[in-house]
Amino acid sequence: MRELGQICLVLSLATAGYAVAASLLGARRLSAGLIQSGRNAVYATTALVLTAGASLIYLLVTDRFDALYVVQNSRAAMPVQYKVSALWGGMEGSLLLWAMILGIYSGVVAYQNRRRHPALMPYVHAVCMVTTGFFVSLMLFSANPFLPLGFTAADGQGMNPLLQNPAMAIHPPNLYLGFVGFTIPFAFAVAALVTGRLDTTWLHSTRRWTIIAWLFLSIGIILGAQWAYVELGWGGFWGWDPVENASLMPWLLATAYLHSVMIEEKKQMLRVWNVLLIIATFAMCIFGTFLTRSGIVSSVHAFANSNLGPMFAIFLALVLAGSLGLVAYRLPELKSEGKLDAVLSRESSFLFNNLVLVVACFAVLWGTMFPVITEAITGTQMTVGPPFFNRVNVPIMLLLLLLTGVGPLIAWRKASLPSLKRAFATPTATGVVTLGTMFYLGVRDFATVMAFALAAFVTATILQEFWRGARARGSATGEAFHRALVSLTWRNKRRYGGYIIHIGIVCMAIGITGSSSFQRETQATLLPGQTVDFAGYRLQMGDLELYDSSGVQVVSAELLVFQDGEPKFRMWPQRHFHPGPEVQPTTEVAIWSNMRHDLYVVLAAWDLDRGSATFKAYLNPLVKWIWIGGLVLVFGTVICMLPDRSAEVGARNY
Amino acid sequence: MGIQRRQVAIAVTVILVAVVYVFITGMSETMVYYYNVSEVAERRVELTGEAMRLHGQVVAGSIEKDDTGLVHKFLIEEGGQTVPVVYRDLVPDTFQDLADAVVEGSFDADGTFQATFLMAKCPSKYEAETDYAQFREAGVVVPVQGR
Numbered sequence: 001m002r003e004l005g006q007i008c009l010v011l012s013l014a015t016a017g018y019a020v021a022a023s024l025l026g027a028r029r030l031s032a033g034l035i036q037s038g039r040n041a042v043y044a045t046t047a048l049v050l051t052a053g054a055s056l057i058y059l060l061v062t063d064r065f066d067a068l069y070v071v072q073n074s075r076a077a078m079p080v081q082y083k084v085s086a087l088w089g090g091m092e093g094s095l096l097l098w099a100m101i102l103g104i105y106s107g108v109v110a111y112q113n114r115r116r117h118p119a120l121m122p123y124v125h126a127v128c129m130v131t132t133g134f135f136v137s138l139m140l141f142s143a144n145p146f147l148p149l150g151f152t153a154a155d156g157q158g159m160n161p162l163l164q165n166p167a168m169a170i171h172p173p174n175l176y177l178g179f180v181g182f183t184i185p186f187a188f189a190v191a192a193l194v195t196g197r198l199d200t201t202w203l204h205s206t207r208r209w210t211i212i213a214w215l216f217l218s219i220g221i222i223l224g225a226q227w228a229y230v231e232l233g234w235g236g237f238w239g240w241d242p243v244e245n246a247s248l249m250p251w252l253l254a255t256a257y258l259h260s261v262m263i264e265e266k267k268q269m270l271r272v273w274n275v276l277l278i279i280a281t282f283a284m285c286i287f288g289t290f291l292t293r294s295g296i297v298s299s300v301h302a303f304a305n306s307n308l309g310p311m312f313a314i315f316l317a318l319v320l321a322g323s324l325g326l327v328a329y330r331l332p333e334l335k336s337e338g339k340l341d342a343v344l345s346r347e348s349s350f351l352f353n354n355l356v357l358v359v360a361c362f363a364v365l366w367g368t369m370f371p372v373i374t375e376a377i378t379g380t381q382m383t384v385g386p387p388f389f390n391r392v393n394v395p396i397m398l399l400l401l402l403l404t405g406v407g408p409l410i411a412w413r414k415a416s417l418p419s420l421k422r423a424f425a426t427p428t429a430t431g432v433v434t435l436g437t438m439f440y441l442g443v444r445d446f447a448t449v450m451a452f453a454l455a456a457f458v459t460a461t462i463l464q465e466f467w468r469g470a471r472a473r474g475s476a477t478g479e480a481f482h483r484a485l486v487s488l489t490w491r492n493k494r495r496y497g498g499y500i501i502h503i504g505i506v507c508m509a510i511g512i513t514g515s516s517s518f519q520r521e522t523q524a525t526l527l528p529g530q531t532v533d534f535a536g537y538r539l540q541m542g543d544l545e546l547y548d549s550s551g552v553q554v555v556s557a558e559l560l561v562f563q564d565g566e567p568k569f570r571m572w573p574q575r576h577f578h579p580g581p582e583v584q585p586t587t588e589v590a591i592w593s594n595m596r597h598d599l600y601v602v603l604a605a606w607d608l609d610r611g612s613a614t615f616k617a618y619l620n621p622l623v624k625w626i627w628i629g630g631l632v633l634v635f636g637t638v639i640c641m642l643p644d645r646s647a648e649v650g651a652r653n654y
Numbered sequence: 655m656g657i658q659r660r661q662v663a664i665a666v667t668v669i670l671v672a673v674v675y676v677f678i679t680g681m682s683e684t685m686v687y688y689y690n691v692s693e694v695a696e697r698r699v700e701l702t703g704e705a706m707r708l709h710g711q712v713v714a715g716s717i718e719k720d721d722t723g724l725v726h727k728f729l730i731e732e733g734g735q736t737v738p739v740v741y742r743d744l745v746p747d748t749f750q751d752l753a754d755a756v757v758e759g760s761f762d763a764d765g766t767f768q769a770t771f772l773m774a775k776c777p778s779k780y781e782a783e784t785d786y787a788q789f790r791e792a793g794v795v796v797p798v799q800g801r
Contacts, residue, residue, distance in 0.1 A: 162747060162748070232746060232747070233744065233746070233747070234744060234746065340658075340659060340662055341658055342658045342661070342662075343658070343661040343662050343665050348662050348665070351662070351666075352665070352666075352669065355666060355669060355670075356669070359669075359670075359673050363673075363677065366677075370685070371688055380687060380688075381687070381688035381689075382685050382686065382687055382688060383685065383686060383687075383688045383707050384680075384681060384684050384685045384686075385684060385686070385707075385758065385771070387680075387683070387684040388680050388681060388684040388685070391676065391679070391680035391683070391684065392673075392676050392677055392680045395672075395676055396673070396676075399669070414658075523722070523724060525721070525722050584747075585747055585750075586747050587744075587747050602744060604722065604723040604724050604744055605719065605721070605722055605723020605724070606723070607721070614721075614722045614723045614724065616724065616744050
């Protein structure tokens with residue numbers, strides 16, 4: 001199996017190389033035969049990369065401890081689902097996952113467009129295969145997952161127990177499905193630039209791909225946050241770690257891109273900008289992978305200093321030089337046809353939205369790379385921590401929230417005063433009332449008050465849109481309100497799906513604001529029967545237990561929680577000691593969650609002789625809103641992606 | 655440039671100026687030096703009270719916890735120099751002997767680093783180029799990782 005995987009990798013590099021050569025040559029000579037041959041080579045590459053992936057999974061699941069990767073990342077006693085997820089537990093395997101996903105995407109895009117876009121497709125194939133070839137080369141020349149150990153070990157080292165968590169098991173594939181997915185729109189953009197077919201064809205044919213990639217990236221980011229929250233035990237979900245930032249930056253750029261393409265489709269504006277955005281998004285995905293793989297910035301979860309750094313740097317430089325060169329070459333033809341007419345128009349609100357998202361991405365990039373930049377300039381490293389990211393991003397996000405409310409409602413070209421009044425009277429009133437209420441409740445922090453007021457404002461704009469749309473449709477067709485609401489959404493999936501995504505974002509904004517502005521914490525050392533009062537709860541210490549749970553030593557403290565003098569529920573904050581060459585402790589947080597807040601308790605220390613334990617407890621307001629917002633976002637995105645009855649309808653409705 | 659386009663340009667400029675302002679103030683108020691232990695171990699007196707991030711490896715066996723489990727005293731080592739650190743909060747699971755640690759805080763008058771923030775990275779398998787050949791000599795055993 002190990003040999004099979006190795007052979008598949010070598011062959012896939014050959015087929016990818018052939019696909020690039022045949023496609024480019026075929027496109028130049030207008031040879032349908034060569035182009036077809038290139039497409040077949042894409043399919044072959046897909047099959048080979050997938051077979052390589054399947055062999056590694058087979059090795060992991062069947063405990064083949066003569067393979068180095070299996071020994072390093074798996075253990076006989078691990079549950080089978082974590083043996084599979086060990087595929088992306090180590091660096092070599094995660095590169096293979098990248099290649100597998102790109103293989104699948106390339107194969108699907110080649111098949112889907114086998115009779116469409118004959119001029120563009122050879123170049124799309126070439127770009128996909130160059131990227132696949134790059135990742136396969138990384139494995140073959142630097143991080144091979146199929147190396148032999150040289151003998152057969154009795155057992156493996158196992159996966160870090162911190163990674164043995166359901167959210168963590170599916171977080172990397174989601175992130176990669178997102179990262180890799182942006183290769184497709186990037187490939188189409190390059191194809192459009194090379195061929196000079198710069199109309200909106202490439203935008204239309206990649207819209208769904210872009211949304212799929214964006215969806216997976218969003219899910220990946222949210223799962224990562226959830227993992228950090230339940231597994232790391234520091235009471236938060238986002239620490240501005242370079243690896244987290246690496247996933248956020250392409251997301252911000254892709255979000256900007258998803259919005260600005262609407263302007264291009266509708267008004268033929270921002271064409272240079274859109275091409276630059278998708279190039280930047282793709283480059284940021286490669287850069288993000290590089291960031292997590294190279295150890296260039298010290299991070300909690302970075303895989304350390306490998307020699308992959310220079311290879312990534314060269315590939316990234318080639319991608320940027322090549323695609324920016326193409327943009328420069330086509331610049332005269334890319335000049336926008338449309339013009340921006342007024343500050344108060346949908347076009348300009350989208351422009352501001354783009355500006356803000358790109359600036360946010362730049363801020364995150366700047367903060368992440370700050371140690372590297374300062375070292376290059378001054379010779380000494382300086383760092384900026386979470387306070388920098390928060391200070392810069394909070395105002396940016398407030399502005400973005402405002403634009404989320406304004407953008408979809410404001411008229412195209414130039415908004416008139418009466419139309420503004422009609423659109424914004426109720427939402428503005430809602431926002432102002434919320435602002436007053438917050439102030440009355442004693443909240444004085446400017447950003448917090450504004451965040452809630454803007455959240456209310458945006459929600460009101462969206463509800464008003466649904467309300468007016470459904471009522472108008474109801475009176476036109478005679479449908480009942482709730483039916484009209486459904487058919488309205490169904491007939492304008494892109495528009496109303498987008499609104500639903502915005503509701504998800506608002507929920508997340510509420511959760512993020514609530515938990516970061518109003519978090520409370522306490523700590524206490526308790527003997528059995530002793531109590532501590534915290535945030536309206538009374539926590540009473542019960543038994544402290546030590547037991548074995550299928551090989552894992554568990555220290556568990558029972559807490560009985562009272563509210564208003566009544567016993568309400570029990571919590572068991574724990575500490576697990578995973579067996580292995582080195583005993584690995586993991587904190588198992590106990591979380592009691594409702595819509596208002598999470599009670600989050602960590603077992604910090606204990607004394608088995610006395611039965612006492614020390615706890616650190618956090619009250620994290622509104623955290624659940626973040627996860628619910630995430631679900632809403634996924635729901636809205638799926639609606640956006642569902643096919644319209646005819647593609648034309650979808651294009652016209654925006 | 656028509657009057658409308660000028661308005662758009664002004665709005666964009668206003669946003670950018672505001673962002674640059676937030677950027678610069680944010681940076682000047684939050685940036686700290688990042689040192690390795692060997693760069694500061696001998697300058698602790700002159701650096702007393704100055705905020706910084708400090709990087710080193712947790713010395714094996716040096717971690718002392720108090721009864722609450724929330725106060726940790728330990729040594730970090732880099733380049734042959736060692737400094738004592740006190741951290742008064744929950745430590746991450748990855749904090750253990752030989753972990754790569756980054757602490758943020760400052761030196762007190764005694765030359766002890768008072769940390770307000772701690773990051774730790776496992777003595778990770780990805781870093782260590784474990785020499786698996788040695789295990790062969792000892793028979794078929796589980797390879798022990800470490801550096």
